[in-house]
Amino acid sequence: MNETEASIVLNMLPHVGPMRFQKLHRHFGSAVTILKATGDQLRQIPGIGEEVSSSIRNWEKEVDLAAELKLVSEAGARVVVAADSEYPSLLREIADPPIVLYVLGNLIEQDQRQGIGVVGSRMASHYALEAAKKLSYQLAYAGLTIYSGLARGIDTAAHQAALAAKGRTVAVLGSGLGKLYPRENELLAEKIAQSGAVISEFSMNTPPSKQSFPKRNRIISGCSFGVLVVEAGAHSGALISANQALEQGRSLYAIPGRIDQATAIGSNRLIQQGAKLVIEATDILNDLPLLFSEVPTLAPSQPKNLLVAEDLAIYHAIDNDPTPIDQIIKKSGLPAASVSSRLLALELAGHVRALPGQCYVKLI
Secondary structure, eight states: OOHHHHHHHHHHOTTTHHHHHHHHHHHHSSHHHHHHOOHHHHHTSTTOOHHHHHHHHTGGGTOOHHHHHHHHHHTTOEEEETTSTTSOHHHHTSSSOOSEEEEEEOOOTHHHHOEEEEEOOTTOOHHHHHHHHHHHHHHHHHTOEEEEOOOTTHHHHHHHHHHHTTOEEEEEOSSOGGGOSSGGGHHHHHHHHHHSEEEESSOTTOOOOTTHHHHHHHHHHHTSSEEEEOOOOTTOHHHHHHHHHHHTTOEEEEOOOOTTOGGGHHHHHHHHTTOEEOSSTHHHHTTHHHHOSSOOOOOOOSOOOOSSTHHHHHHHTSOSSOEEHHHHHHHHTOOHHHHHHHHHHHHHTTSEEEETTTEEEEOO
16 A cells, blocks of 8 residues: 555545644654554554544545545546645645645646635625636736635636636535536536646545535635635635635735625625735735745736637627527537637627626627
């Protein structure tokens, strides 16, 4: 058994967890050595009682390692541990870094220090969705990696905008890769994995739960130098991300919302409490010299070259009057996924405008 396999086992044991794993790893030096330890050796570690010790000693009764490795292989994924170069360097610094990361796609050097978390309401307002699209597009185009949680609302808008900018985006799941949630974002996850990564600390078939999403949120903030809250209600899960970002020593940013809108109360309060008010991408980009002793060299994504090839076909499929997306897909003859992605790019570049009811109209 190698170090990665031993780490997968320990990650799947319900009584271990990241904090106990850190304590055990500091004492024994490796995951393999932890699994080889005797009960007496394990119980010498503070906080490791009989229940945890017994679970580790009898791991084969609880974990089917061969089955888990098969699921990883069948999904085209792989597992990385903290010692691997692909493991995000900023994530190693938090108090409870994941024992392992299941990765679909690729994590590259740009993702290590140039990540910005973008979070917000699942039931986002039109204003918030447009703000998330605009800022995520600009930040991804400038060379930052957009980290978000693949949830409905703000997360989805952030990922889509980064893809439209041909930039980097990483989706952090609150479930295993084999139980992707929400199901309607499966196609989006596939597109993210093609040019970025979909990651999770949970074993392949772990379903989403109320407990798994706060755990997911600490990874979003942990991988990022800062977190941008686009819209959050008074009790929004995005506020959990904000609090975790502060605990991890990350910068906190927020977009102001209407004072009479319930879904903006939390994000407006964050600004009152010291989060930096963000109006445009430069409000975040200008902070980089303050955050890093050695400022990361941002590599802008591919130059915008709109209204060629697919974009022209889509643009000409839009009438002068509001045109439903189904009609655009039919007239352009392009796949629905391509049309949706390129429409967003055309919208952010100012060529078309999105209207209610999934309709679009030309602007120029």
